[in-house]
Amino acid sequence: MFDYETIRVIWWIFIGVVAIAFALTEGFDFGVSTLLPFIGKTDIERRVIINTVGATWEGNQTWLVLLGGAIFAVWPPVYATLFSGLYVAMLLVLFALFFRPAGFDYRSKLDNPTWRNAWDWALFLGGTLPPILLGVLVGNLILGLPFHLDSDLRSFYDGSFFALLSPFALLCGVTGLLLTTFHGALFLKWRSEDVIYDRAVSVLGVLGPMLIVALAAVMLWVFNGIDRPEITVMASTSAPSNPLHKTVIGNGAGWLQHFMQYPWMWLAPIVALGGFTMAWLLGKGQSRMVAFMFSCLGVVGTALSVGFALFPFLLISSTNPGSSLTLWDASSSHSTLLLSFWITVIFLPIVLLYTRFVYRIIWGSITEATVLKDSHTLY
Template identity: 45%
Template structure:
């Protein structure tokens, strides 16, 4: 098979870097509002009926939305094996915390209404809250630590050693800032979804909380960007070989302050990403204030796109820097699978991603409309 030679290796590497970003953004946009709604559940729903309304805005779609998480994990495994090995082993405890929290969501949906007891249902409501808050927080903390560098190194035979200690070392000030930004961003997104899918008191409370979350997103994104100017970044000091072998030890890297902003000076068009992060959150804030339905969710999606893109563009070509051995840092040019593997995966992505998008669009079209108390109290609707 020689078709893969039609696309250069370095181009395939960039394509899969872009696709990884698309899948992560897709997860944050599609499953992010599920996490945001779950985080807001105890606060926007004051009684059992209102909370059931909130749950039923995401109950029929959350499983389909998690396809983006599976696709993202699969893409990392197949396209960037060293990244998968380091992140999923080094962040093992953090991953376990995320998975435990995510497991609470389906269990909460299924068991919450099995008993009429108010205590029983309240306990599961808080379990759903944990299932939304913890993944949003921990994922943000992880991104904050990636920007600072992760403690790992490669031996000469490319064995990977993680030099970190416990989960708590991830909870450093900048990591926590990134985590809180993630929570506020997804809370804004979840509030936008609730304004689209609910009415009455739930809608009004979601708007008020959404405005606060949008303001926090703007402020924390600005603070995080300013703080990043004082955090050391990473850059090549050896020749860059975009089509070189996937061996991180073939390069030399230095650590210097302000490096994460060099790409914006070299490629000014990249400023579009942080601009979208700010403008999307501002648009969401104004849409909440104007009592628009749907617009806050669209604007928050733009903000998510901008914020996540800002991280990727700031670090490019680095995808996982090492703060104990900069030479071991993983980059787009030395951490990918083979040329053939990337090509075969690209063919699969071209076939299956449009199918997933088409299926998802169909489901949302069928389930379009607001959820109210009448819907959930109708036995024919099989509501949660």
């Protein structure tokens, strides 16, 4: 039904959708956890904050599992290079995520202030470290990772964990944390009342300008200070995958020229900055839903900016540009992509509809009265 080139593009879109779903939903989960020790001053206030995401955090986190599984099935060389070369960084993300299920499930088991305070800080770590580390990962995707492929297409990582912590990558990590915290503050504002609502508004007034400035700084750095590789010789986009059947130069036309070549791509960074700006301006007032929707627009614009900028690259090699992995030469076989496509067409809409149903059922403001009324069933 679809030729090899078309199905490759379709899967690039599918995986982009999953990545955006993870950023949108787990993004505000992370943000709420980051804000937990600071906006919640008493135990009951912290329980209110936790229960704004208590019914959905597990489902939101599975988008990350789905993303990893999709990359494994569709882009095996990408999965192999990332998860072997960045083994330490991936383990740190995983260990940080361990704090979340334990924190949510065990916090209220004992009515002891020391016990609960310890789990509050565990939730803080579980919501703060992953966006920083994932932001650093995005920064290194743009800079390129030090890896090469041998003649048997085996991937060899030539760097170290600390080499990932360049100034640009750290800026991306800080921007990732600001993004999730800002997104979480808007979600918390939407689902809370009284003092928690007021504190969330105060936080938004500070975080908004910081996020906009950080995001703009990342964009300016990319356009003016980082070289973009360029493919000079490429095998057919419908040919079997072999990353070595191309020629790549390390210093190409540049990221700015890449966007100028496809002017419609500018919509993504414009939507990102515009969405967060409107979310900040509306978030300082009485707006709840509209402000959060603009933040979602900002998240989508940010994710699309990264995807458009890298296209058709999936992983850039900083040490051996010819080993870079692209959409056209790092995918599974045509039959595998087609089989996975039909499975996804059937089940992904079901997942999305079920997610929408869950949010519709549990929606509403969480207050101290709500938590006290269902004290034994809520976190």
